Amino acid sequence: MKPGGMAALVATVLVAGAVVHFVTRPEGNENTDRKARQVADRIGYPRGTDGNAYARSALEGNPDQKYFAVLEITDSPTDDPRKVRASLLFRVHDPGTSEAPPTFRLWEEDPVTACYRATFNYYGVTDGGPDRVRCPDGAKPVVPPPAQRTGVPENYLDAFRTILAALPATPAQDDVLAALRAGLPPVPVDEQTKLPWVEPRLDAFVRNGDVGVIAASGGQCLAGVRPAGGTAEAWYPPRVQTQPGEYGCSGQSALELYRVPPPK
Structure with missing residues (x-):
């Protein structure tokens, strides 16, 4: 190999790896990551009775599906407090500067739509989640059914x-x-x-x-x-x-x- 050939090869591999990482990384930014963490931490405890309960909690305070929507609800019933009992796939939209008044724009930020999967056990959101994932093609918001009221009737x-x-x-x-x-x-x-x-x-x-x-x-x-x-x-x-x-x-x-x- 010619002098400098090895260095060129290593540089090429590093650049290719960076390109692959850039291409395969799911969409999202600091704002969507922060929003996803806030939601997952808020609904993780007290624990939900099932996946629908976690979804209802996630949607509280997030009524506009344009900015936040639940896409999938999965139940994994278990008696082991350390194992996953439910998971949510949800979508977060950051409008960037597209909705900001022009007088307040210091720089332009493109709108970003990101998806996250959060899993929950007895103690809350697991593994430092939620994790940024690719948004499924054609996914539509899921609205969980209303909760049945609990309690002991007065009579x-x-x-x-x-x-x-x-x-x-x-x-x-x-x-x-x-x-x-x-x-x-x-x-x-x-x-x-x-x-x-x-x-x-x-x-x-x-x-x-x-x-x-x-x-x-x-x-x-x-x-x-x-x-x-x-x-x-x-x-x-x-x-x-x-x-x-x-x-x-x-x-x-x-x-x-x-x-x-x-x-x-």
Whole structure:
């Protein structure tokens, strides 16, 4: 090889590599990167119940699909808090100086449309994401369905007392649950979304004639007890008592909380 040939070859390879990197790098700039990170960090925690929940959170405050749009929603249900549970592909548009008043233009910036994929586990957005990716050809915005309302309906309180009072003296746990399902009123329909509320989770526990029941949904916990030979009671325990790591919200915890003074 002639003198200088090796240096020329290395320079050519470096230039070619730079060209390939430039050509293959997905569209985007500092503004779109910053917007994508802000959205992903904001919606990462508290965790969403599913991909639609993350998408609804992402669209809050971003109503104009010209500037921000969700393109794909993927669910990956898992009980492992470290594994991906959902992912979003979304599009961010930076208008550059095209929409700025001429008097405020110090220099011209072209409009940029960029796409990002963000994955989420129990703790939030994963792997330092979101990652800039190529926008799919012909992709159209996806609007997630409205969320069903969660919570325990108010009329469950009196229904708990009535159902517990009507139980036989020594019911079986399965009989208590069956009585709850048969006697509780239907969940209401949300006037705004026209969707029924999410059915609350029910649980029952029987011990030496004492009966404890709960209905839980959306962070609310309704507890009911009927002590052996006693009067049926129902109440909403304070959140500090029913949260994970404390008594929790279960039929057994209802009996335990019945004998615990409420926090001051």
